[in-house]
Amino acid sequence: MGGSPINGARLWRSFLRFDAGAAFLCYDFVAVNIAQKIVIQQGDLTEMDADAIVNAANNDLQLGGGVAGAIRRKGGEAIQRECDEVGSIPVGGAAITSGGRLKARYVIHAASMQLGGRTTGRALRASTAHSLRIAAEKGLKTIAFPAVGTGIAGFPLQECAEIMLREVVEHLKQETSLEKIYFVLFDQAALETFERVWSEMKAQGKVDAAAGAAGDDPGKAQP
Numbered sequence: 001m002g003g004s005p006i007n008g009a010r011l012w013r014s015f016l017r018f019d020a021g022a023a024f025l026c027y028d029f030v031a032v033n034i035a036q037k038i039v040i041q042q043g044d045l046t047e048m049d050a051d052a053i054v055n056a057a058n059n060d061l062q063l064g065g066g067v068a069g070a071i072r073r074k075g076g077e078a079i080q081r082e083c084d085e086v087g088s089i090p091v092g093g094a095a096i097t098s099g100g101r102l103k104a105r106y107v108i109h110a111a112s113m114q115l116g117g118r119t120t121g122r123a124l125r126a127s128t129a130h131s132l133r134i135a136a137e138k139g140l141k142t143i144a145f146p147a148v149g150t151g152i153a154g155f156p157l158q159e160c161a162e163i164m165l166r167e168v169v170e171h172l173k174q175e176t177s178l179e180k181i182y183f184v185l186f187d188q189a190a191l192e193t194f195e196r197v198w199s200e201m202k203a204q205g206k207v208d209a210a211a212g213a214a215g216d217d218p219g220k221a222q223p
Contacts, residue, residue: 034172037172038165038169038181038198039181039183042190046102048144048182049104050104050142051105051138051142051143052104052108052135052142052143053099053102053104053107053144054109054131054146055107056112056153057094057109057110057112057127058111058114059088059089059091059111061084061087062083065151065152066151067146071102075099075107079097079098079107083095083109089109089111092111092112092123092125092127093126093127094109094111094130094134095109095111096109096134106140108131110130110131111127112149117153118153119148120155121159124155124160124163125167127148129171132176132181136171138177140178141177141179142180143181145164145182147160147164148164150190157189157190158197161197165201166201166206168181169207
């Protein structure tokens with residue numbers, strides 16, 4: 001009888017050590033897995049062969065200048081006609097149409113501003129999250145984002161990167177069909193900003209708060 005409490009204590013300490021180690025390994029796996037699903041690259045969004053690309057849209061879904069105009073020119077007028085059928089949506093919302101003649105099957109229109117207006121952090125956060133939810137509800141596996149709101153809408157590039165990467169990480173922590181999320185940036189300055197923000201997030205343990213840093217570089221660019 002005298003030895004039982006000691007053996008019990010040893011077993012309990014072993015269980016705690018094992019349990020803590022298992023938890024750490026689990027969280028570390030989650031963080032690395034998330035890092036592998038995010039790809040940052042420079043290129044032409046309209047040439048992406050993804051399940052969906054994201055349009056930096058106004059809430060009236062009028063495809064005018066910037067990313068929206070490029071999508072309309074390359075994807076054809078059918079995309080604008082589908083947008084007209086949808087009509088206006090709330091700022092911070094998103095809507096999905098076909099990809100027209102684009103390589104992408106769908107375009108998800110992230111409404112981060114009013115027509116002729118400016119993007120806000122709140123609207124960018126909401127429209128990014130909404131776009132990801134729509135993609136997951138459709139069972140899509142790949143999606144490509146531009147730096148939403150940083151063109152004619154005038155949103156700061158650094159803040160855009162912080163908000164969008166954070167929303168993507170939060171989405172990937174949940175159950176989702178998405179396997180790869182691309183950020184396709186127009187120029188070198190945007191690419192460097194997104195890569196820097198992403199590196200800082202991982203170094204500060206923000207990819208998964210429980211896991212700490214997951215020291216992978218952003219994924220390699222799509223061939």
